[in-house]
Amino acid sequence: MATAVVIGAGIAGLLTAKALEDKYSRVIVVERDRLPAEPEFRSGVPQGRHAHGLLLRGAQIMEDFFPGLRDELVAAGAQLMDAGEARVLTPYGWAAQGETGLPMLSVGRPFLETAIRHRVSAEFADNTNVVGFRFDGSTVDGVRVRPKDTGAEEVIEADLVVMAAGRSAKLPEWLKAAGVEVPEPVSVDSRTGYATRLYALPHNDKVAIGQLISAPVQRRGCSATRIEGGKLLVTLQGADGDHPSNDPEEFMAFARSLDVGLAEILDGLEPLTPIYLYARTASSMRAYEKVSDWPAGLIAVGDSVVTLNPLYGQGMTVAALEAELLSKHTDFSAEGVRAFQAALAKAVAGPWGMSAGADAQWAPDFKPGLMGKLMGRWQVALTQDVDMVRRFLSVMHLQAPPTSLIGPSALWRLRKAKISA
Incomplete structure (x- = not known):
């Protein structure tokens, strides 16, 4: 029985598991968190409380993988609207509004992740730490795991291992320990920070308000959208180190400093949560496709390869693009996995260029071309x-x-x- 093991049950890991369902008799997803039956925040997704953008391309791939997903999300309260209906303020004024034919889905990250996980047929080994790979020569043929309930190390044998554990993935350390030279990451940091709070929204009107951050003239921005459960998800954003605070008074002062009228909207709403902060927003990429002795039996996807500033909302869609690429890949030999890493690098080059290029403009010595x-x-x-x-x-x-x-x-x-x- 051919077995694939996916490390990580985030969006990248779940979509990867779906892409492998028809290729392997058994797909096992290993996750360090205990996975909840209902949508809720978990520590393994530290940015999960904050605004997430599901780009149209990503939504289309997810719908192809899980037919009827969008209707299910909308029926459960997710907001669907034409992207041209959003009220977005640029440094030069309000963006023109009108019909674009681009449907925009607004949904909380835990809600989306749970809906996808319930549609994936893989086995889940949750509440389990992965502590390394098992090697047979230069081939990864399993993962060493330690279930938190027992603390005893075990090995899950695999014909293919996919690293999808996110920004905190220990892939570089595990490869170095096996004698594989790994490239240093290329990183760009706009020093962006978030502060997010949920509010009760007492009506069902469509709400999508944003103020764009734009180097070097506009350090502060925001996103406020209606999501499932009659809630308004409000994320304040500050670039170049100008971060919002989790102090309620300072949070509102930051909101009042914006030009979209957000503070006036929030003044009449009931807060449902504390204010949560997040500032791990640097964009980075590792050129694993250039590793000449890349191990057979191993693939890396998602944030373990390329992390993008969440400000631009590309992460989930890039994960979907990678999963779509994997679903079409047929050769998992030693040469085949290396070919996949090269194809993945090509697929993420465009989003990386947009994200890193925008963040690079915050550098003091940046000169616009x-x-x-x-x-x-x-x-x-x-x-x-x-x-x-x-x-x-x-x-x-x-x-x-x-x-x-x-x-x-x-x-x-x-x-x-x-x-x-």
Whole structure:
């Protein structure tokens, strides 16, 4: 019986398990947390309390994997609206509103993760720590685990092991211990921090309000969206070290410093939770595809390979892209797993470039090139032309390549955008 072991039961791990269901007789997902039956925050997903963006491309892949998922989420209270309905403030004014044909789903991370997990047929070994790989020569042929209930080390044998344990994955240490040279990560840090609180929303109106952070002129931003359970998920964001606080008075002072009227909305709402902070937002990437002696029997996905600043909402969608790639992959030989890592690196290059490129603009010595200047012109155009909003969102939602932002048609429209005096 061919067995695949997936380390981590987050979004990347769950989608990976789904991608492997038809390829392996047995798929086992090992998770250090005890997995709850109902949606709730767990420590293994430290950013789980905060706003999450499910980009359209990611939502489409998830729907392909789990037909009817979107309807299930909406029926349970998740908000579905056209992306052009959102009220978004750029440094140059409010983005134009109108029909874009891009459906935007707003849902809490624990709620989404639980809905997906209930649709995955893999076995789950939760409340279990993975303490390393087992090697047979240069091949990973199992994982060493220690269930928290017993504390005794065991081995789960596997024909394939997939590391999907997130930012805290110990993959580099385990590879180094096996004599495999691993590349140092390339990192970019905009020093962004979050503060999030849930509020009771006494009506069912669609709510999607945002203020964009934009280097170097706009350090503060926010996201406020209705999610399941009649709740308003409010996340305050501050870049370049200008972080919001978890003190209620300072939280509201930060909200009042914004220009979207958020504080006025919150003044009339009942808080449901304390204020939670998060600041591990650096973007980093490891070029595992360049490791010449990459072990057979091993694949790495998700944040263990590339971590993206959550500000841009790309993480879950990148995990979906990787799982889609894995679902189409058929060769899991030594050469095949290396080929997969190379294909994965190519697939995440676009999102990495957008995230890291935006964060790099906070560096004191950053000098904007032509693309940087064009992005400034794009922000102007977003306030004046709903078709430009659609084009821009299509790229942000990974529906269109970044090159479409500088095509002849787009450049002609950019020339028409006028900056107000």
